[in-house]
Amino acid sequence: MLESAIGAPPFTAVENCILEFSWPGERKITAVSDHYLRAGTLSVTVLERGSAWRNGWIDDAQLLVHAEALAKSGYGGYLSNLVR
DSSP states (O other): OOOOTTSSOSEEEETTEEEEEEETTEEOHHHHHHHHHHHTOOOOOOOOTTHHHHTTSSOHHHHHHHHHHTTTSHHHHHHHHHHO
16 A cells, blocks of 8 residues: 555545645545535534634634734734734
8 A cells, every 4th residue: 555754644534535735634524525515414503712722722823823824914923912
C-alpha cells in the first residue's frame, strides 16, 4: 500500500467514497461534503462569531494566532477583543 509523507494511507474510503489527501494527512473536505450532499444526509449549522473559542475548541493563544492572521479585517480585531 502506498503511504503519504506522514505514513498514512493516501486514500481513505468513507461509505464508498474515495477521499484523496490534499496535503499530507489532510483529506479534501469538499469530497466529504459532496458525498453526504449527494446521499441527502448533509447537515450544516451556521456558527456564531467566536464559537470555536467560546466552546473551548481553541484556547486564547490559538484565537490570537487567528486574529493576527486576520488583522487587516474587522474580524481580526473582533477576535483580539474577545480575549481582552
